[in-house]
Amino acid sequence: MEEMRIVFAGFGGQGLLFAGKVVAYAGLIDDHEVSWLPSYGPEMRGGTANCSVTLSDEPIGSPLISNPNVLIAMNNPSLIKFEGDVTPGGKIFIDTSLINRTPERDDCEVYALEATNMAEEEGLKGLANIVLVGKMLKETGFCAYETIEAAIRKTVPPRKAALIDKNLQALKLGMEN
Numbered sequence: 611m612e613e614m615r616i617v618f619a620g621f622g623g624q625g626l627l628f629a630g631k632v633v634a635y636a637g638l639i640d641d642h643e644v645s646w647l648p649s650y651g652p653e654m655r656g657g658t659a660n661c662s663v664t665l666s667d668e669p670i671g672s673p674l675i676s677n678p679n680v681l682i683a684m685n686n687p688s689l690i691k692f693e694g695d696v697t698p699g700g701k702i703f704i705d706t707s708l709i710n711r712t713p714e715r716d717d718c719e720v721y722a723l724e725a726t727n728m729a730e731e732e733g734l735k736g737l738a739n740i741v742l743v744g745k746m747l748k749e750t751g752f753c754a755y756e757t758i759e760a761a762i763r764k765t766v767p768p769r770k771a772a773l774i775d776k777n778l779q780a781l782k783l784g785m786e787n
Contacts, residue, residue, distance in 0.1 A: 611642065611667055614752055615675045617692050618739075619660040620684025620705075625739035628765065629682070630661035632743060635761040636753045637665040645673035658687050665752060680750065682742050684708060684725070701749060703742050721745055723787055729780055737780035744784020755785075 616633065618626040627648045634646035647662040662675040679700040683689040685708050696702055698717040707726035723745050725738035734741075740762075747758055762777045 611665065611752070612679075613664065613666040613668070614680055614750070615678045616663045616665075616680040616682070616746075617660055617675055617678040617695075618663070618682045618684075619658065619688030619692050620682075620708075620739075622659040624659075624684050625736065626659055626682075626684065627661045629739040629743050630663045631765050632740070632758065632761045633665070633746075633752070634663045635765050636757045637663075639757050639760055639764075640753050642666060643668060643670050645670045647673040647675075658685070658691070660688065660692075680746065682739075682746060684738065684742070686710065689713060701746070703746055703749075705738055705742060707738070719749070721749055723784065725784070728783055728787070732779065732783060734776055734780045734783070737776060740777050740780035741784040744781040745787060746784075747781070748785045 618630045620626050630646055634644050637644040643666045645664045649660045664670050677695055677697045679697045681692050681696050682703045684705045689709055693713050696718050700718045702713050702718050703721045705725040706722045707724045713720050725741040729738045729741050766774050
């Protein structure tokens with residue numbers, strides 16, 4: 611597999627760290643080298659928050675990602691902050707429910723999805739993050755569906771087990787669009 615350097619970015623509370631954890635766990639299941647670096651801090655609810663995930667077949671020298679080849683942006687400030695860092699030929703996934711501009715890059719593939727609106731319309735409020743993971747899976751093929759399903763089942767905490775099926779619905783919703 612080509613090394614994937616993914617930045618998940620948006621507002622605190624959008625589940626970006628969880629989405630990163632799901633992708634990282636999928637990498638572990640597939641026996642890849644993995645790093646997961648969450649950004650904690652006072653911005654956890656309402657400010658910007660981000661998470662970096664690297665999946666590779668080679669050892670990873672640093673968990674810091676300065677030039678992602680995949681960006682998932684869930685708000686305008688995050689798109690503005692990270693868009694210019696994406697490597698040429700990279701992929702940018704944006705939630706157009708919350709982002710009101712088109713990325714200015716013409717050397718990247720851009721995937722625009724009304725993830726928040728789609729999730730809410732399907733009764734999956736709060737799962738736009740997983741809708742975007744589904745879209746990323748469809749467009750990059752970074753793992754098999756069975757792998758990401760197993761990762762969701764493993765990362766959803768036992769006290770929230772009732773949300774596993776909703777997460778899987780959100781994943782499929784992203785994969786279908």
